[in-house]
Amino acid sequence: MAYYAIQQILDDAAARGLPLWETILEEDLRSHQGNREDTWNTMARLWEVMQETSRTYDPQDRSRSGLTGGDGARVQEAAAQGKLLGGPFVQEVIAEALRTSECNACMKRIVAAPTAGSCGVLPAVLIPTAKWEKLEDQKVVEALFVAAGFGQVVAARASIAGAQGGCQAEIGTASAMAAAALTYLKDGTPQMCSYAFAMALNGLLGLVCDPVAGLVEIPCVQRNVTGALNALGCADMALAGVVCRIPADEAIDAMGDIGDKMPSELRETGRGGLAATPTGKAIAEKLLSPLSEETI
Amino acid sequence: MNLFDILGPVMVGPSSSHTAGAVKIGLVARRLLGDAPVQAHILLHGSFASTGNGHGTDRALVAGLLGMEPDDLRIPKSLELAEDVGMHVRFGSVHLRGAHPNTASLSLKSKNGRELQMVASSLGGGRIQVCQIDGVTTNFSGEYNTLVVHNQDQPGYVALVATVLAQHNVNIATMQVFRETSGRFAVMVVECDQPIPRDVVESLEPVHGILKVSYMNVEG
Ligand code: SF4
Numbered sequence: 001m002a003y004y005a006i007q008q009i010l011d012d013a014a015a016r017g018l019p020l021w022e023t024i025l026e027e028d029l030r031s032h033q034g035n036r037e038d039t040w041n042t043m044a045r046l047w048e049v050m051q052e053t054s055r056t057y058d059p060q061d062r063s064r065s066g067l068t069g070g071d072g073a074r075v076q077e078a079a080a081q082g083k084l085l086g087g088p089f090v091q092e093v094i095a096e097a098l099r100t101s102e103c104n105a106c107m108k109r110i111v112a113a114p115t116a117g118s119c120g121v122l123p124a125v126l127i128p129t130a131k132w133e134k135l136e137d138q139k140v141v142e143a144l145f146v147a148a149g150f151g152q153v154v155a156a157r158a159s160i161a162g163a164q165g166g167c168q169a170e171i172g173t174a175s176a177m178a179a180a181a182l183t184y185l186k187d188g189t190p191q192m193c194s195y196a197f198a199m200a201l202n203g204l205l206g207l208v209c210d211p212v213a214g215l216v217e218i219p220c221v222q223r224n225v226t227g228a229l230n231a232l233g234c235a236d237m238a239l240a241g242v243v244c245r246i247p248a249d250e251a252i253d254a255m256g257d258i259g260d261k262m263p264s265e266l267r268e269t270g271r272g273g274l275a276a277t278p279t280g281k282a283i284a285e286k287l288l289s290p291l292s293e294e295t296i
Numbered sequence: 297m298n299l300f301d302i303l304g305p306v307m308v309g310p311s312s313s314h315t316a317g318a319v320k321i322g323l324v325a326r327r328l329l330g331d332a333p334v335q336a337h338i339l340l341h342g343s344f345a346s347t348g349n350g351h352g353t354d355r356a357l358v359a360g361l362l363g364m365e366p367d368d369l370r371i372p373k374s375l376e377l378a379e380d381v382g383m384h385v386r387f388g389s390v391h392l393r394g395a396h397p398n399t400a401s402l403s404l405k406s407k408n409g410r411e412l413q414m415v416a417s418s419l420g421g422g423r424i425q426v427c428q429i430d431g432v433t434t435n436f437s438g439e440y441n442t443l444v445v446h447n448q449d450q451p452g453y454v455a456l457v458a459t460v461l462a463q464h465n466v467n468i469a470t471m472q473v474f475r476e477t478s479g480r481f482a483v484m485v486v487e488c489d490q491p492i493p494r495d496v497v498e499s500l501e502p503v504h505g506i507l508k509v510s511y512m513n514v515e516g
Contacts, residue, residue: 002297028299042300049306065350104309107352107372114302116312144303151302160302161420214347216310289349291389294339296401
């Protein structure tokens, strides 16, 4: 069986004297009779696709609804003109989150991480970090193992689906995974990775899933920026030695509990939250399906 | 659950349920039909009907019918590609009682006259469930090599199918038997560990009382 607790991953890593990523990889191989090289290559391929997605971003692309497109380029351009507040690294994180999520909305190829709606969070922090810190691909792939291993615990104990747990389960989980990955990339200890993960999840607890017109666009695309910046802040806190008083596994359980209590209107049905605002409803009205009803 | 259920799949956006799952539904339908469809009548239910346009669900289903996988970059252009290869597609919406919100009903015809009616739901994360074949309730995922046999509802067919598979060294992973409400025929769904050879189908098809044999292998 794969890990059911983040503490278990930490304990195992310490007991076996292995880094987090390898502990996670080996457990995955054990529980699926997998092949080490294949598993590594599959993860490496995901990292390649993340970068490919970012490269194929086209500011002219628009989603089928016409609601999404061009914002990644807008941020990059304003950054180049010195109009923005955040430093160059932060600007790049914002632009990257938008680029990948816009690609998703525009029917381009992405890596669900953990879902399509939240696909921009991990690339948003990994791509700029790899560039700024001049990291080898190998190290980033290791960080992806850490992210996936921690994320798996969320899927096992709570949920990673907006329809079940709200957006805290999607963007919240993505952000927590990204925080752990970043902490790993900056050579944080396993304990720091766990703190960063827990802090990031805690920061987004209660976030509802309320996509306008039921489409993965509003607020999803911009929430990827929220998730990425939250990850960055939590990784930095953890690296600075700030601790999270609530253990990661308990934070995950809290997230699951909150998800269970969320009314269905706030779980991907497009009937509550932003989707139910006058503007949200007007947008949905305009996009009404042109199909005619038949019977079979 | 493995690590790649958390990171991945690699897919064309925007939604694993409304896009990637829809491609899978089309692909499984094409495989079970056994040939490229020339006619497809697709009805969308629930959230597929109301948000399918914005999620490209229509394009995704047709992409699957054309044989594409969920990460195929041509998915957004599938309607045009279908036209190019002479696949005639018609869409509508439908209300299916008690169905999962992300459900589609597909009625397909191939060039050589084979027909298939299939209802399938997209369960999230790109996973699907085939809930109906030719009007008979079923429940399988399309993740395995699958043999579907329609036969008269009489004794002996289950044993026969098991024997033929064994003769071809195909191991049965799961087997389910469903029956049409009026009792005219039964449908057997057999998921197998090994790919199902064409020979299995050819030995079953001529048997008296076997009405239709369909199969799909996961690789191509
Ligand atoms: S609002 Fe819902 S659909 Fe959008 S990213 Fe969040 S969980 Fe996914």
